[in-house]
Structure formats: C-alpha cells, structure tokens
Amino acid sequence: MTVQIKKEELFSVLPEHAFAFFADTPVVYHCHHYNLWLDQTIDDALGTREGMALRTRTAHEAFYHYLAQLVPRSGADTPAEKLKVAELIFAAMGHGNLRLHTQAQGGLATGDFLHYGYTWKEKYGEKVRRRHTADAVAAGCAVAATEIAFDLPMGTLDVAEETCVSLGAPQCRFQIEGAKQPMPPSRPVGKRETQRLLGDSFSGKHEEQIRAITTGLRSFLGTINSDERGLVQGFGVFVTLHLASYYNGISYNALYNIERTAPQSFDVMQGLLVEAGHQCGFNTFGGILRSPEWEGLVGAPTGDPLEILIGCCAIGRALGFGQWTIQDFAPDKHFVLRTPGTYESTYHVTRHGLASSGRCYLHQGGTLAAVQLAHRVPWREKPTFDQAFYRSLFHSDPQWRFQETHCVSKGDDYCEVAVERIRK
Amino acid sequence: MQIQRDPSCVQFLLWRCVPEHPRESEESCSWIGRCLLHAGFVDQTRETWLLVYEDPRSHHQVVLVPRTGRIQIRVHYLVPIAQRPLVAFSLACQIADFLGESYPKAEQLR
Amino acid sequence: MQILNLPAAAEGVPALQGLFVITMPDCLLFDSYVLPVLQEASEELAAMFGELVRNHRDALRLMGSWSSELQITVESSDRLLLLRELREDFLLVFAFESSLPIGMARLFGRRIGETLQLQLEGFQETSVDGEAEQSPRAARILEFLQRYAPDPHASMMRLALRTGIPMEHLEAPASLSPQALAKVEEAVCDILGIDQLNV
Structure with a gap:
C-alpha cells in the first residue's frame, strides 16, 4: 500500500481567527531565526542539559499527539508505512530529512539537513562553537513516530541525539531505546480545545486591504513545497510549519520554572521571549516584504508606514499568528494591534489557566517588529536584511516601547499590544 | 546591466539584475521568459504575478515580476558558496544578452 | 581629570x-x-x-x-x-x-x-575604589562577551538569565562578588562555546 499525505485535506484554517491546523493540530509558520532563538532562550533559562531535556520531551509529546491524529488519516497500515508517513510529513513541514530505522524496542534514526542543526550552522557556525546537539525537535519526532508506528503509549521510549551537524558531524544520529522514567500523561491542545476558547472575531481599520493580501498570501503559501533537503528556503529565511504546542510548551514550562526557581530572572526571560518574536517579525516579515513574491502580489514597498503595517497584519494572519487587526495608528506616534486570540493565549489558558499579565510574547515582539519595519527601514534604499542591519538598528536606542494591554491569558476578550514612540 | 545581491540574500543565493535601460515591465518580463524557454529553461510559474523559469540541469531559477519588472536570479543551493557569485554573473550575462544590454561588471559581485 | x-x-x-x-x-x-x-x-x-x-x-x-x-x-x-x-x-x-x-x-x-x-x-x-582585582576583570569579561557574542544586542540579557544575576548588577561589574564573577565567566564560556577566557 502506498502512503499518501493529502495536504489540502489535512490542512485547514479558521479564517476569521487566522489560525491554521494540520490534522486538527494547531500549526504555525516560523523562520529559523525564531526557532533558534527560542531554543537558545530555553537553554539559557534552564541550563543546557535541562533545556535540552525539556525541548526533547515537549517535541516528543507534541509530535505524539500530532501523529496520532495524522497517521490514521494517511492510509498507513503497517509500522513501516507509519514510519514513512512521519518521515514524509517531517520533511514536508520543512524540518529536514529524517530516516527512522526503528523497531518497537527502539533503534536508530538519522537526519540530514535537519532544520535546527543545519540552520544553526548556517547562521552561527562561523561565529561561535556549539557544545551540544541542536535537534530536539527531530529527536522528539523520531521517538514519537516510533511509538505511534508500533502502537505504544506515549513515553514508552526515550531518545538521545548522539551526533549533530551543528557540532561538525556529517549527519545527525539519534538512539531510541526503552524509557527509564515514565512520561506524565498529557492531553493535546488541538483544534477543538482552541475553538472552545475563541470568542467572536472582529475587524479593524483597512480590513479590506488586509483581507485581500491575506487571501493571496495564504494561497501562495499553500503552493510552497520543501526541497530535496526537506527544507523550505524562501524570503531570505528557512521556514518551518511547526507545532504550536512545541513553542508554547517549551516557553511556558521554562518561564514558570524560572518564576519558581529564580524569580529575579522572570522579567529578563520574558524579554528574551519577546526578542524571539521581534527577530521573527523583523527577519521573516521583512524578508517577505522585500521578496519578488510580495512585489508581484502587492507591489514594492514604498516606505509608507501604514502600507507596511497593513502588510504585516496580512503576513501575521497568513502565518497563523491570529487575526491581526489595526485598531489605531498615528505615524511616528503609536500603533495598536488587536486580535481575538493568539496561538499562545489559547494554549496558555488551556494548559496553565489564567495569568496575572499578558503571555503572548510572539505577539508582543512581532507587533514591535512591525512598527520598526514601518518606521526605521529605508525601504527605497533596498536594505539587506542581514544580521549587521539588525544589529545596527537594535543594538541601542530602542525608540519604541510596547505593552500587551489585553490578553486572553489574563481573562480579557482579546489580545492587544500597544506600541508607543519614546519621546526624548 | 547591473547585478547586486538581493536584499534578502542568504549565502550568495539570491541576486538582482537591474537593466540600465528602463522598459515596460510586463513586456520585458514576457520577452525574457520567452528567451529563457528558448534557452532550455522550463516554465514553473504557479501564479501569473510571479513568473518562474528553471534550468532543468542546474536547477538555477530566474524569477520575474511583471508588475515591477524585477529580475531575480536564484542560484541552486548545491553550488558551493564560493562559486555562487560566478554562477549568478553568468546568468546575468545571459539575461543581458536577451535585453541587448552590456554585461554587468564583475566587481559588482560582492 | x-x-x-x-x-x-x-x-x-x-x-x-x-x-x-x-x-x-x-x-x-x-x-x-x-x-x-x-x-x-x-x-x-x-x-x-x-x-x-x-x-x-x-x-x-x-x-x-x-x-x-x-x-x-x-x-x-x-x-x-x-x-x-x-x-x-x-x-x-x-x-x-x-x-x-x-x-x-x-x-x-x-x-x-x-x-x-x-x-x-x-x-x-x-x-573603582579599591576593587582593582575583581572589577577590571569583570568589566573585561563583559566587554569580551559584547565583542564576540553572535547577537550582542541581547547578550547581557542572556547572561542575566544564564547566571540569575539581575541586569542592574551586571551593568555595575565592580559590584560583582567573586562567586558572581565565576558564574559570569562560566556563562560567557557557554554563550561563546569556548573552554576558557583569556582576558
């Protein structure tokens, strides 16, 4: 029997809330800048060993729930076919080529061009030496896929990445074996759980323009396929379609761990989570705005701040970040972005209950980045969106401050970030 | 013809060709597209607003934006980094030929 | 002066x-x-x-x-x-x-x-009011980090999170205790991926 993944049947969106799902599992597009920064922040918070353990465990759990939904719909019957489905879907999501040579008791998995290790080497390899493996997501997927393929309960097996391209190895290798410690059971945060929390959607200013661009972008994103490496390289970044539960799981677990064990570091951790969103917004949104695809669909950016913000709202929606709407904008003064929910807040309420303050860090950083793109980038000069440009803008002099004024995570009806110019 | 690294270029993969002489965008893109097909490229266009042509042997691509006349060269990632600028240069010369423009200067390959 | x-x-x-x-x-x-x-x-x-x-x-x-x-x-x-x-x-x-x-x-x-x-x-x-032994080294280490960290704009925040030392203390390196300095050294080595600091 041939296994088939019918992408168009499995992929769905809630267009009024701009959430995306694959096999009823919340998914979101993110670039390697965001992915690497977020993983790094987890390791900074917990230390490398604990950080890696949390990231692997979270990926294990997220992929287990995901594959449990996906594999039965793929027509796969035998364990070999089920493992093949996992390999195919992992590559199709832009995570690289994973090969699973496993049995019910475990075995070996190998990876080529795995998103995390490969892009870490591309981005940082010439600047710093890495001292630990990078592919917790691939590790989690490998062990989850093996459990699903052999109908094992989650947590039966454990995994360790033994070699990694980020450390100079030619290939990544994972050893999977029987778990020494049981994994606490968990319930997925899927489409149903997400929908249950969503209130009515709403619109904002310039809605027609945003909606039209979003439709075009969504349609275009649907045509993008990964290359032979299992990677998606576009807009000057490496893009992944990723499980929202992974991002949320590692972020909130590490954050609350810090709140318990090192409360003095809570704010700085929040700052680094926001920085992840800022890097995402600046690099990915900037890359899209400068791309031929954008130029063909919308036109070359003229540098008008409103035009950039309209574009950013459309991009945020198309990537699955939420129904980004413009509530208020005065050039060079302030900007208010509101959405009925984010993939962060819906998860937070489901898993962690209500918080005392906003918990949408991607939303905060992304909104700030949108404002920076609108006001600080000389678009007509066609700047290169590289690390040097990023550093030159943000090494000092922030110019703008932000606040998440409302958040579903703290019981509000919507999530809202207000950005304001710092006057000197 | 000028050649410059594209603003979203990573590792010398994306290059922008800027013709010296302005032309009507759609007409120019259409003409370059026909020339590329004649040269053995394959049309991989999915959306009418973005024309994509790929060399089936090397997998390098030329992307054209009819709306603005933008020309982007996408060097295939399997080309070693050190050789990517030269590959882009060679494709830019080919496009310059199509448009009857002078070749770009090699010192623009930075 | x-x-x-x-x-x-x-x-x-x-x-x-x-x-x-x-x-x-x-x-x-x-x-x-x-x-x-x-x-x-x-x-x-x-x-x-x-x-x-x-x-x-x-x-x-x-x-x-x-x-x-x-x-x-x-x-x-x-x-x-x-x-x-x-x-x-x-x-x-x-x-x-x-x-x-x-x-x-x-x-x-x-x-x-x-x-x-x-x-x-x-x-x-x-x-530095008599802290000549510790503070210049602490300052040099932080400068070294700023110079070589891949994302220098956020390197102090990363250091604060890794060490648990608040940002305001890191911004006054002269005030760091020997224990805090040891933590800083270790974290800088981790961030830069090096075994020891020659500063």
Missing part, C-alpha cells in the same frame, strides 16, 4: 605625526596628540580605525585566534600607520612619516603602548 599624558609618552619619537587612543569596541576617540592637519578629522578617523581593527579581529576569530594581540601596519606613499591593540578596550593608532623604517615604527609603538598601559591602569585603580 586628565588620564593620559600623550605628549610625554610621545616625547623623543621622530616622524610621529599623530597618536590616537580609541575606545573599543565602540570606536570612539578617547584622546589624541596630532599635528593640526589631522586634528579636525580625529573623531572620524577614530571610528574608521576602530572598524578596521574590528574587521581584522573578526577575521582572526574566524581563523580560531581568540586572544592574541593584534597589530596592523598600513603603508602608503606618504604615511606609515601602525594600529596596535592596548588591552581589550583600547586601540592605539600611530601615524608616522613614511620615511621611518617599519621596524623603528614597531619599536616606538611598543614603547609608547607600555607607557600608556601604565597610565591607564592607574586610572582604573583610582576609579
């Missing part, structure tokens, strides 16, 4: 047209002793020289050289420039007439560098 006495340091050195002391990594002019012809452009020159050394330093780092002192000579038809690092945080630039043999230029450069090094150490000891 005048920290450096450049005229005294440069006394008796032939063919010297200018001497610039530049703070690194921010490439700002700290002090200068130059002919009038070079005076007006001093600030701009400091920025350019600083950038030049930073680029060479980056290149060396790519080749695996992390702590070696850097010296660059630039020879033009009418001038001989010598750029020489002084600790982690200062750069000395000498502008000589081109007629001066290069060996002599290096000799004078080293001599003046040693003199200025002593003057700068005195400056630090008087400015």
Whole structure:
C-alpha cells in the first residue's frame, strides 16, 4: 500500500481567527531565526542539559499527539508505512530529512539537513562553537513516530541525539531505546480545545486591504513545497510549519520554572521571549516584504508606514499568528494591534489557566517588529536584511516601547499590544 | 546591466539584475521568459504575478515580476558558496544578452 | 581629570605625526596628540580605525585566534600607520612619516603602548575604589562577551538569565562578588562555546 499525505485535506484554517491546523493540530509558520532563538532562550533559562531535556520531551509529546491524529488519516497500515508517513510529513513541514530505522524496542534514526542543526550552522557556525546537539525537535519526532508506528503509549521510549551537524558531524544520529522514567500523561491542545476558547472575531481599520493580501498570501503559501533537503528556503529565511504546542510548551514550562526557581530572572526571560518574536517579525516579515513574491502580489514597498503595517497584519494572519487587526495608528506616534486570540493565549489558558499579565510574547515582539519595519527601514534604499542591519538598528536606542494591554491569558476578550514612540 | 545581491540574500543565493535601460515591465518580463524557454529553461510559474523559469540541469531559477519588472536570479543551493557569485554573473550575462544590454561588471559581485 | 599624558609618552619619537587612543569596541576617540592637519578629522578617523581593527579581529576569530594581540601596519606613499591593540578596550593608532623604517615604527609603538598601559591602569585603580582585582576583570569579561557574542544586542540579557544575576548588577561589574564573577565567566564560556577566557 502506498502512503499518501493529502495536504489540502489535512490542512485547514479558521479564517476569521487566522489560525491554521494540520490534522486538527494547531500549526504555525516560523523562520529559523525564531526557532533558534527560542531554543537558545530555553537553554539559557534552564541550563543546557535541562533545556535540552525539556525541548526533547515537549517535541516528543507534541509530535505524539500530532501523529496520532495524522497517521490514521494517511492510509498507513503497517509500522513501516507509519514510519514513512512521519518521515514524509517531517520533511514536508520543512524540518529536514529524517530516516527512522526503528523497531518497537527502539533503534536508530538519522537526519540530514535537519532544520535546527543545519540552520544553526548556517547562521552561527562561523561565529561561535556549539557544545551540544541542536535537534530536539527531530529527536522528539523520531521517538514519537516510533511509538505511534508500533502502537505504544506515549513515553514508552526515550531518545538521545548522539551526533549533530551543528557540532561538525556529517549527519545527525539519534538512539531510541526503552524509557527509564515514565512520561506524565498529557492531553493535546488541538483544534477543538482552541475553538472552545475563541470568542467572536472582529475587524479593524483597512480590513479590506488586509483581507485581500491575506487571501493571496495564504494561497501562495499553500503552493510552497520543501526541497530535496526537506527544507523550505524562501524570503531570505528557512521556514518551518511547526507545532504550536512545541513553542508554547517549551516557553511556558521554562518561564514558570524560572518564576519558581529564580524569580529575579522572570522579567529578563520574558524579554528574551519577546526578542524571539521581534527577530521573527523583523527577519521573516521583512524578508517577505522585500521578496519578488510580495512585489508581484502587492507591489514594492514604498516606505509608507501604514502600507507596511497593513502588510504585516496580512503576513501575521497568513502565518497563523491570529487575526491581526489595526485598531489605531498615528505615524511616528503609536500603533495598536488587536486580535481575538493568539496561538499562545489559547494554549496558555488551556494548559496553565489564567495569568496575572499578558503571555503572548510572539505577539508582543512581532507587533514591535512591525512598527520598526514601518518606521526605521529605508525601504527605497533596498536594505539587506542581514544580521549587521539588525544589529545596527537594535543594538541601542530602542525608540519604541510596547505593552500587551489585553490578553486572553489574563481573562480579557482579546489580545492587544500597544506600541508607543519614546519621546526624548 | 547591473547585478547586486538581493536584499534578502542568504549565502550568495539570491541576486538582482537591474537593466540600465528602463522598459515596460510586463513586456520585458514576457520577452525574457520567452528567451529563457528558448534557452532550455522550463516554465514553473504557479501564479501569473510571479513568473518562474528553471534550468532543468542546474536547477538555477530566474524569477520575474511583471508588475515591477524585477529580475531575480536564484542560484541552486548545491553550488558551493564560493562559486555562487560566478554562477549568478553568468546568468546575468545571459539575461543581458536577451535585453541587448552590456554585461554587468564583475566587481559588482560582492 | 586628565588620564593620559600623550605628549610625554610621545616625547623623543621622530616622524610621529599623530597618536590616537580609541575606545573599543565602540570606536570612539578617547584622546589624541596630532599635528593640526589631522586634528579636525580625529573623531572620524577614530571610528574608521576602530572598524578596521574590528574587521581584522573578526577575521582572526574566524581563523580560531581568540586572544592574541593584534597589530596592523598600513603603508602608503606618504604615511606609515601602525594600529596596535592596548588591552581589550583600547586601540592605539600611530601615524608616522613614511620615511621611518617599519621596524623603528614597531619599536616606538611598543614603547609608547607600555607607557600608556601604565597610565591607564592607574586610572582604573583610582576609579573603582579599591576593587582593582575583581572589577577590571569583570568589566573585561563583559566587554569580551559584547565583542564576540553572535547577537550582542541581547547578550547581557542572556547572561542575566544564564547566571540569575539581575541586569542592574551586571551593568555595575565592580559590584560583582567573586562567586558572581565565576558564574559570569562560566556563562560567557557557554554563550561563546569556548573552554576558557583569556582576558
């Protein structure tokens, strides 16, 4: 029997809330800048060993729930076919080529061009030496896929990445074996759980323009396929379609761990989570705005701040970040972005209950980045969106401050970030 | 013809060709597209607003934006980094030929 | 307070047209002793020289050289420039007439560098209220991190999270205890992926 993944049947969106799902599992597009920064922040918070353990465990759990939904719909019957489905879907999501040579008791998995290790080497390899493996997501997927393929309960097996391209190895290798410690059971945060929390959607200013661009972008994103490496390289970044539960799981677990064990570091951790969103917004949104695809669909950016913000709202929606709407904008003064929910807040309420303050860090950083793109980038000069440009803008002099004024995570009806110019 | 690294270029993969002489965008893109097909490229266009042509042997691509006349060269990632600028240069010369423009200067390959 | 006495340091050195002391990594002019012809452009020159050394330093780092002192000579038809690092945080630039043999230029450069090094150490000891042993090292480590961290704009936040030391304490390195300094050293090594700090 041939296994088939019918992408168009499995992929769905809630267009009024701009959430995306694959096999009823919340998914979101993110670039390697965001992915690497977020993983790094987890390791900074917990230390490398604990950080890696949390990231692997979270990926294990997220992929287990995901594959449990996906594999039965793929027509796969035998364990070999089920493992093949996992390999195919992992590559199709832009995570690289994973090969699973496993049995019910475990075995070996190998990876080529795995998103995390490969892009870490591309981005940082010439600047710093890495001292630990990078592919917790691939590790989690490998062990989850093996459990699903052999109908094992989650947590039966454990995994360790033994070699990694980020450390100079030619290939990544994972050893999977029987778990020494049981994994606490968990319930997925899927489409149903997400929908249950969503209130009515709403619109904002310039809605027609945003909606039209979003439709075009969504349609275009649907045509993008990964290359032979299992990677998606576009807009000057490496893009992944990723499980929202992974991002949320590692972020909130590490954050609350810090709140318990090192409360003095809570704010700085929040700052680094926001920085992840800022890097995402600046690099990915900037890359899209400068791309031929954008130029063909919308036109070359003229540098008008409103035009950039309209574009950013459309991009945020198309990537699955939420129904980004413009509530208020005065050039060079302030900007208010509101959405009925984010993939962060819906998860937070489901898993962690209500918080005392906003918990949408991607939303905060992304909104700030949108404002920076609108006001600080000389678009007509066609700047290169590289690390040097990023550093030159943000090494000092922030110019703008932000606040998440409302958040579903703290019981509000919507999530809202207000950005304001710092006057000197 | 000028050649410059594209603003979203990573590792010398994306290059922008800027013709010296302005032309009507759609007409120019259409003409370059026909020339590329004649040269053995394959049309991989999915959306009418973005024309994509790929060399089936090397997998390098030329992307054209009819709306603005933008020309982007996408060097295939399997080309070693050190050789990517030269590959882009060679494709830019080919496009310059199509448009009857002078070749770009090699010192623009930075 | 005048920290450096450049005229005294440069006394008796032939063919010297200018001497610039530049703070690194921010490439700002700290002090200068130059002919009038070079005076007006001093600030701009400091920025350019600083950038030049930073680029060479980056290149060396790519080749695996992390702590070696850097010296660059630039020879033009009418001038001989010598750029020489002084600790982690200062750069000395000498502008000589081109007629001066290069060996002599290096000799004078080293001599003046040693003199200025002593003057700068005195400056630090008087400015940190008796914390001379710990605080300069802490400051040097933080500067090293800023210089080599892949994302310097966020490196202090990363360090704060890794060590559990609040940002405001890190911003006053003189106040760090020996235990805190040890944590900082370990975290900087982790962030940069190196085994030990040679600062």
